Amino acid sequence: MLIGVPQEIKIGETRVSMTPSLCRRCVTLGAKVLVEKSAGISAGFTDAEYRAAGATIANSARRVWREADLILKVKEPLPAEYGLMRTGQTIFTYLHLAAGAELTKVLLKKRILGIAYETVEATDGSYPLLKPMSQIAGRLSIQIGAYRLQSQLGGSGVLLGGIPGTMPGHVVVIGAGNSGAHAVQMAAGMGARVTVLDLDMRKLEALDIEYRGRVVTLMSNPANIEAEVSDADLLIGAVLIPAAKAPIVVSRNVVKKMRPGSVIVDIAIDQGGCIETIRPTSHENPTYLEHGVVHYAVPNMPALVGRTSTIGLTQATEPFVALLVQKGVERAIAEHRGLAAGVNTRDGKITCEAVSKALGYS
Ligand SMILES: NC(=O)c1ccc[n+]([C@@H]2O[C@H](COP(=O)([O-])OP(=O)(O)OC[C@H]3O[C@@H](n4cnc5c(N)ncnc54)[C@H](O)[C@@H]3O)[C@@H](O)[C@H]2O)c1
Incomplete structure (x- = not known):
């Protein structure tokens, strides 16, 4: 061969x-x-x-x-x-x-x-060749988001970890799978306020136990998504329905409610993206502004490392x-x-x- x-x-x-x-x-x-x-x-x-x-x-x-x-x-x-x-x-x-x-x-x-x-597929039904890249994209999403929140880049100027006496940034992660869990880990490590939403209660339970309440876990439904996303400084899209086009979980109307200069990193863009306002970008031109919110949607994020x-x-x-x-x-x-x-x-x-x-x- x-x-x-x-x-x-x-x-x-x-x-x-x-x-x-x-x-x-x-x-x-x-x-x-x-x-x-x-x-x-x-x-x-x-x-x-x-x-x-x-x-x-x-x-x-x-x-x-x-x-x-x-x-x-x-x-x-x-x-x-x-x-x-x-x-x-x-x-x-x-x-x-x-x-x-x-x-x-x-x-x-x-x-x-x-x-x-x-x-x-692996014998347990998981996706072994998706996993390492998702882990990398999840970890990168937080460092990219933190960078894009900087004032000079058009971000809202929020430091994710804050400092004593200030409110830390609010990171909302939708999807608690491979990429989502690694985004949560990085965001929590930086001292942000972290909320993670998923449809799979077992994944939420695992994160709740791992972070002992330091991370808020919520069922993914339209009401929770609207409440959390409209308060997010950094929104991470990390959902997946295997091999299918990503479902739209955040509507344009909800994006409009986000504060100006907040940042969206839609990791799921390679499956079409899970935010209604998202469209693919590239490493050459990674972001665009819509409704005052910075959108990042590079389909090959792991190429950064x-x-x-x-x-x-x-x-x-x-x-x-x-x-x-x-x-x-x-x-x-x-x-x-x-x-x-x-x-x-x-x-x-x-x-x-x-x-x-x-x-x-x-
Ligand atoms: N942009 C990039 O560079 C890059 C790199 C790697 C992976 N990805 C993509 O990231 C996406 C996520 O991959 P993964 O490995 O983390 O998948 P995963 O299967 O490990 O996790 C996806 C999670 O989404 C959840 N989910 C499904 N529908 C949901 C909904 N409506 N609300 C909330 N949660 C929901 C699932 O329950 C699951 O926990 C995929 O599209 C993958 O291809 C992108």
């Missing part, structure tokens, strides 16, 4: 889908690895390190896409890559097809076997990549239910029900 590792081309992306250490593992297991020149450089991995790990370095993305049986990526293929895909190729990456109608059409037309990191993200991501993908190399793609999918759950497109059809529903194919 020849594994191709193209350089990521999404704006501001710094991650790479394979470290030299994962490369060495694949080569040891019998695969050939073709890495695009400088693909790892923004995550701190040089071509020399990949060569030493047994990879061949390709001068162009075109060559990687042309020769590889399996393309290993981080972000979903972008329009500039559509023409490079080879009919029948396997692509293992984040796909986020529920929010990607155009990409889905291309994958179907080219009969791509598209395995989406975000729907690969490319080194940590690359290591976190590839240690999660490694067992699945190793399986694909050892067994070959077809057998690996046939024998591993969790990996099979990652298959979103094959033979010109959508094979993931949630994606099919979200895009109106069923």
Whole structure:
């Protein structure tokens, strides 16, 4: 099997889908690895390190896409890559097809076997390849929010932790899953007032026990959301309905009630976002102002910390990549239910029900 590792081309992306250490593992297991020149450089991995790990370095993305049986990526293929895909190729990456109608059409037309990191399942039904990036995005959301609250950047000038004699900032986190729980941890650590809302009482109970009342946990319903969000200095959107488009949990009318200069970080933007006023932004131009509220909605936040993200991501993908190399793609999918759950497109059809529903194919 020849594994191709193209350089990521999404704006501001710094991650790479394979470290030299994962490369060495694949080569040891019998695969050939073709890495695009400088693909790892923004995550701190040089071509020399990949060569030493047994990879061949390709001068162009075109060559990687042309020769590889399996393309290993981080972000979903972008329009500039559509023409490079080879009919029948396997692509293992984040796909986020529920929010990607155009990409889905291309994958179907080219009969791509598209395995989406975000729907690969562990035996307990959790999403092991979503988890590390969600943890990073959750942690980052607070440092980004704290920075964007600064007066010179158009924020309200609230210091999240406050100082003695002042009211700390109010951080409201909607969604208490992987990203939400890590946002809560950072916000509480900074000394903010933290409220977290979810539909899943078990997640709220766990946070209540962990923080012994230092964090307010609330059921996610329209009344609680309106009351908390209208008082938030920093609102974090962290909900997920697996593989589906994110539900809108905060309406435009509620956003209008937020104080001027307050900040929204909608982590769920990669699934369409969970705030009515949100639209995707990029690392080049990460925020916009609407109703006086700063909106941040970068779909690839972990790229801000490319080194940590690359290591976190590839240690999660490694067992699945190793399986694909050892067994070959077809057998690996046939024998591993969790990996099979990652298959979103094959033979010109959508094979993931949630994606099919979200895009109106069923
Ligand atoms: N922007 C980025 O760079 C980035 C990076 C990583 C992950 N993400 C995205 O962040 C989102 C969250 O991922 P996660 O791993 O934390 O998911 P998760 O499944 O661990 O948690 C999601 C939580 O949302 C809750 N939820 C669902 N509907 C809700 C509602 N109406 N109100 C309140 N809570 C609700 C669920 O009960 C669950 O606890 C996903 O869309 C993921 O793709 C984005």
